[in-house]
Amino acid sequence: MERRKFIGALSLTGVFGLFNPKEVLSATKIKSNTGTAPKNDREYWYKLLYKIASPVVSNLANGTLIKNMPVVTAPKFDSRTPAVSYLEAVGRTYAGIAPWLSLPDDTTTEGILRNKLKLQAIQGLDSCFAVNSPDKLNFTKDYQPIVDSAYLAQTFLRAPKALWEPLKPETKREIIASFKSLRNRKPFKNNWLLFGSITEAFLLSIGEQHDESRLNEGVDTLNAWYKGDGWYGDGVNMAFDYYNSFVIHPMMVDTLAVMLDKKLIKKERYDLAVKRMQRYVVGQERMISPEGTYPPIGRSITYRTGAFQALSQIALMHKLPTTIQPAQVRSALTKVKQNIYEIPGTFDEKGWLQLGFCGHDPEIADYYTSTGSLYMATLSFLPLGLPATDEFWAAPSAEWTSKKAWAAKPFAKDYHVDF
Numbered sequence: 001m002e003r004r005k006f007i008g009a010l011s012l013t014g015v016f017g018l019f020n021p022k023e024v025l026s027a028t029k030i031k032s033n034t035g036t037a038p039k040n041d042r043e044y045w046y047k048l049l050y051k052i053a054s055p056v057v058s059n060l061a062n063g064t065l066i067k068n069m070p071v072v073t074a075p076k077f078d079s080r081t082p083a084v085s086y087l088e089a090v091g092r093t094y095a096g097i098a099p100w101l102s103l104p105d106d107t108t109t110e111g112i113l114r115n116k117l118k119l120q121a122i123q124g125l126d127s128c129f130a131v132n133s134p135d136k137l138n139f140t141k142d143y144q145p146i147v148d149s150a151y152l153a154q155t156f157l158r159a160p161k162a163l164w165e166p167l168k169p170e171t172k173r174e175i176i177a178s179f180k181s182l183r184n185r186k187p188f189k190n191n192w193l194l195f196g197s198i199t200e201a202f203l204l205s206i207g208e209q210h211d212e213s214r215l216n217e218g219v220d221t222l223n224a225w226y227k228g229d230g231w232y233g234d235g236v237n238m239a240f241d242y243y244n245s246f247v248i249h250p251m252m253v254d255t256l257a258v259m260l261d262k263k264l265i266k267k268e269r270y271d272l273a274v275k276r277m278q279r280y281v282v283g284q285e286r287m288i289s290p291e292g293t294y295p296p297i298g299r300s301i302t303y304r305t306g307a308f309q310a311l312s313q314i315a316l317m318h319k320l321p322t323t324i325q326p327a328q329v330r331s332a333l334t335k336v337k338q339n340i341y342e343i344p345g346t347f348d349e350k351g352w353l354q355l356g357f358c359g360h361d362p363e364i365a366d367y368y369t370s371t372g373s374l375y376m377a378t379l380s381f382l383p384l385g386l387p388a389t390d391e392f393w394a395a396p397s398a399e400w401t402s403k404k405a406w407a408a409k410p411f412a413k414d415y416h417v418d419f
Contacts, residue, residue, distance in 0.1 A: 241298020292335020
């Protein structure tokens, strides 16, 4: 009951700022999950990302992911095999850590931790794709592997030098074969079409034979479903949830970037997709209240801060609209992470994410959700791919942290322009 009261307050604060979350949080006696107090936001971010990702990455490196990862499913889990959860955990975690692991090696505390995770990540992929691996991932059963192969493909597009090139030749061959094996299953007619597109885009990017129809179907169909003001339909109709951020904008832009590089589309088409993504993140940034809360709307709220992948990726790309300061985004997302990940029950006693939105609450999980699904949360950490000297990590934005200034700030003049 206390969790539900908190979620209700969180939803209202995200939209109207009616409640003071400090009062709500104090009642839960929160203790930090990140150890000693970090010196700055960046330290908080990378230590928190390491905490979230490490159980997946380290166990994969040791060949113990299937042995040690608890596969907890939603109370009304559907007929898919729970074994799909392992590929979910790997694909989603790797897609979130990829930009951070792409930074050059250095001897700072952060650099040492980052290099450790990168070496484990490479070792884990080499291990799980090896013959007779105890962590052999499922690409052949059910439709779910279409989804999480796409996140693994997006990983390699985001970090080709850090996470693709160092792999053993035999690992690369197995990954390519696994991706091509998905072609015997068609994605569903919704955001799933982009999973097929981005997987084929990765194959195209490394000079492999690609399925032209599968590559084009996602970007063409979703483009036809565009509703205006930065929102794509998820199917013919628009869905009021975070799938424009979980999937649509990031995978649309990343797929078109490959197609542009290979001269399959004109630059105007890629630029339009980026412009629409910029429009979307203007609204998304405003959904974060001055206290660092946001409304849990629609499907998949158990993915927690993965809801802000679009905003995070635009920041990583240095493409934030001029009305939004980089430090403003960082300050907002830092407060969101503190409100979400410092709630007791978010992690189990061994550090694995648990089903829920604020803490542990399996009842709010959708029928397709299991432990591995939750690692979409890493996708809000993409700006860690920016160096510590980047303006994103500069001093906090006084404009954002001041509730009065935040409420008074006008919308961009062209906010309702339809692209």
